Amino acid sequence: MDENVHFLSSLVDDVQLLFFESRSNSKLENPFDIRFLERLAGGHDLSYTVHLPIDLHLGSHSRRIRHEAIEEIIDLMTKLAPLAPSCFDLHLLRELNVAESRWLDCLNDSLAELADRLGHERGKIAIENIDYPFQSVRSLVLNHGFSLCLDFGHGLRYGEDLEQMLNDIPQAAHIHYHGAAEGRDHLAVDSHQDEMSVGLAEKLSDYCFSGVVTLEVYSLDRLQESCLTLAKAWKEYERKEGNCSGR
Numbered sequence: 001m002d003e004n005v006h007f008l009s010s011l012v013d014d015v016q017l018l019f020f021e022s023r024s025n026s027k028l029e030n031p032f033d034i035r036f037l038e039r040l041a042g043g044h045d046l047s048y049t050v051h052l053p054i055d056l057h058l059g060s061h062s063r064r065i066r067h068e069a070i071e072e073i074i075d076l077m078t079k080l081a082p083l084a085p086s087c088f089d090l091h092l093l094r095e096l097n098v099a100e101s102r103w104l105d106c107l108n109d110s111l112a113e114l115a116d117r118l119g120h121e122r123g124k125i126a127i128e129n130i131d132y133p134f135q136s137v138r139s140l141v142l143n144h145g146f147s148l149c150l151d152f153g154h155g156l157r158y159g160e161d162l163e164q165m166l167n168d169i170p171q172a173a174h175i176h177y178h179g180a181a182e183g184r185d186h187l188a189v190d191s192h193q194d195e196m197s198v199g200l201a202e203k204l205s206d207y208c209f210s211g212v213v214t215l216e217v218y219s220l221d222r223l224q225e226s227c228l229t230l231a232k233a234w235k236e237y238e239r240k241e242g243n244c245s246g247r
């Protein structure tokens with residue numbers, strides 16, 4: 001992780017720290033040096049966002065499994081606190097062996113407990129739309145005081161209501177953007193998405209979005225292509241400073 005962050009530190013303003021596997025399921029070490037990451041941030045005016053492990057089962061029918069997931073989230077947030085991440089992205093996995101009503105009840109219990117444990121810090125948890133209709137959990141997430149992580153690449157791939165997603169920007173702490181085509185995502189953003197890219201830029205401006213937009217593309221070539229595409233698509237983008245005072 002440290003080497004990747006060092007490589008990106010001169011290329012981007014914010015790095016997303018990825019923790020894809022929880023401790024109990026991790027087969028490989030994922031060491032990180034907090035002091036080194038702090039020095040990088042200070043030397044490059046760099047900020048961090050965090051992607052929490054994607055194998056946390058907050059909707060499990062097992063109380064023990066739900067509790068372990070909550071403890072993992074809090075433990076990782078505590079360890080990374082010196083880096084002052086702006087948000088912690090979280091997947092709410094759909095438990096396929098549990099009826100939807102039971103899954104939603106279990107999620108509700110987990111989110112209530114997590115919100116209570118975190119207090120005012122709960123807003124730093126940003127729930128991400130993934131591979132099922134996000135409307136099924138949206139109100140639950142917001143009612144417990146959590147933020148949204150709007151992944152527009154996932155929205156394209158899985159047929160989300162993109163207009164609703166754009167309108168949800170005021171509730172978002174983090175935006176993910178990447179290309180999606182033929183059932184694949186995390187591709188480079190190219191000119192085929194120009195209309196969507198322009199629409200996203202306009203909404204970010206309209207809502208004075210002050211969070212982070214992450215190009216979640218996982219390779220230097222895709223990052224460079226995406227940046228070139230957005231430089232053209234967003235050339236007319238201007239933040240409305242007069243309407244964004246204090247943001």
